Amino acid sequence: MRAGSPRLLREINDRAAIEALLRNGPLTRSELEGIIGLSKPATAQLLTRLETEGTVLRNGLRGGGRGPRAQLWTVNGALAHVAAIDLTPSTVDVAIADISGTLLTEHSAPLPRTDVLEAFHGAVTKAANQAGLSPEALNHVVVGSPGAVDPATGRLNYAPHMPGWEGFDIPGTLADLLDTAVTVENDVNLVALEEMVAGRATGVRDFVLLWPADAVGAAVVVNGSLLRGATGGAGEIDAMQIPDHATADTGTDRTGGRYGDLLDSPAIVRLARAHGVSARTGQAAVRKALAEGTAGREFLVDLARRIATGAANVVSVLDPELVLLSGDIAQAGGTTLVDLVAAELRRLVVPRTPVQLALVTGKPVRSGALHSALSVVREQVFGLPAATTEPFRGPKHA
Template sequence: MRIGGPRALRAMNDRASLQALALRGPMSRTELADEIGVSRPAAAELLRRLEQAQLVRPDGHQEHGGPGPNARLWRVNENRGHAVGVDVTTTSIDLAIVDLTGATVFETTLTGTTDDPIADLRRAVLEGAATLDLQVSELSCAVVGISGSIDPATGLLAHAEHMPQWLGFDVPARLSEALGIPVTVENDVNLVVVDEFMHGCARGRDDVLLLWMDQGVAAAIIVGGRVHRGARGAAGEIDAAPIGPDGVILGRLVDSVGVLALASASGVTATEASAAVRAATTAEDDGTDASTAAARFLTELAARIAQTLVIPVSLLDPQLVVLAGDIGVAGGDRLAGLVTTSLHGLVDNRPEVTPATGRADAVRHGAVDAAVRQMQEEIFG
């Protein structure tokens, strides 16, 4: 059965070329031909076609030091498209505008936002567009990360009582109307796992479970290389789930309040949960009361984390479990090792457990990655 003619083949080759150039950077015609598996004349023709469409541009010449002319280099025309990635919290808006290659060309952080966060976000986007000499309508799309889950049917934000200004309306629709461009709203922890998947400890893994432990507790899931959101966008919203016959709230076991209380009860003194975990992981095992308290605290914390993970790990069978948020990052390899031991004693499927990379601005970076993928799908397609 015929599934495509010359026009479809050209489109496939054009798309493959643009993706290769966006991923690898400038390449010669010969390098591009080898990369996507076409002849050099075919590569020359598609580059001519893409330059005519203003999707690629020359980028100097390749220095080879031998006789003969240097090969011309080509790159994606980075100015052909721009997109926006945003991290929205209760107190701030962290925003970046990127070009078609994903390079950041504008960034700003607004703190102490007003009673109208959508107006604040619009002002930030307008400022960025003006700085780049662009109209807002020239931006391809925006991805906004927010704490909570968006129902794909209604656009309503749920599991977000701490963000009352964002409740009770179709958030993506209102943002799209305010900005004048397509807006996707994504759970912030989902964007953290995207950042780890693209740039951090989860690279090369297709099935990943990320446990976020901070002021709240949540999970993010990658199945088959894609974020799993669930039927109503609420996959991973485990913070308020009751466990055990006493109805203990899962999130209270490993959130910042619960972990700090556990540290105090174990004899580890600190003013913040992440500081308690970090101090315990760096304490020397010298037989003193302090080292004994640190070991006791970490062992109990690891057991709590393993108990939190046992059901999702049994259901999902991930290759990798990532301990994220301030608590997971503070625990480092030592806490991850203790969780590994405890978890592997509870389940037969034994995933690797690792601390998150903990990259600064991970939510915004994840939003940028998602926005770039959307923009490239639109423009390269």
């Protein structure tokens, strides 16, 4: 046991150094020394060893001050590559990155209603080629998709709006198609993962992220881990039956209907028009309402009632630390809509759960997929602990 101790200590120090470089970007020897707590000679030996192995590279010099410029060190990004994909009914949005997290290329392509696998393969191949790679050279691919993959069958459930993706083992099929390892994860789950990594849920152990828009979804995090359920359907609240508590009558079944039918874009447009706010899309209606005085305010309160009615069912069961609102509708309404949802939620449930606007914007699904893919390959290559939120994986291609 004693003979193995120096080797074990070196491995621990190596992982600490690699993790510091991945987290902070290029560092000088003295900066790395300060982070990992080793002596100057030990840190120099460590860097020499990792450079010899090809794990780290010299990456220019850092100037400043009156002294000589210091050598910068970085992780060798070429050790592994990943793809992060946001798959929707109409598009395939692909990002390719190396193991350091450096984004190499992006590519987005339309997705037809037929021959979806061919179109998917073409989009990923083009993105990989733009990065100087082939699909099989990717070490791991993470796909964010509406619905949920059943862990027993690999089939996509709860996604009737994804034509062409029904009835087969999706992770296994994509792994064969791309000749590499593939993970398929629910899109809203990936947004929650991104909020845990770089958003408002950092350090939060129990929270719910709601996506109140077309195909309403939720992600549930309990004790720092995503809750998926027996069939992968935890958080699939689109079909949940709730009453319509909006004061304006838009022809809905007031006693109960699908949650998603109250919050898709046409339903939001109808609710806005009932309050005198005219717009072509739900997102545009929410933005317009913020500038339209009393009529706009009344519409936003009604919309908040609809959102809160569904959220109340989730909060009553889970009693989370935090509820996050994400997606285009939430971002369009901003803190005004969030505050209104919080006020309505307090009228409906006992827990006084804070409601906040999700911090990650832009492409949160793809960003979450990227962090998930990097977590997998960094565990494989460097032995770094994988995230506890690691998604369901398809079969790894031999």
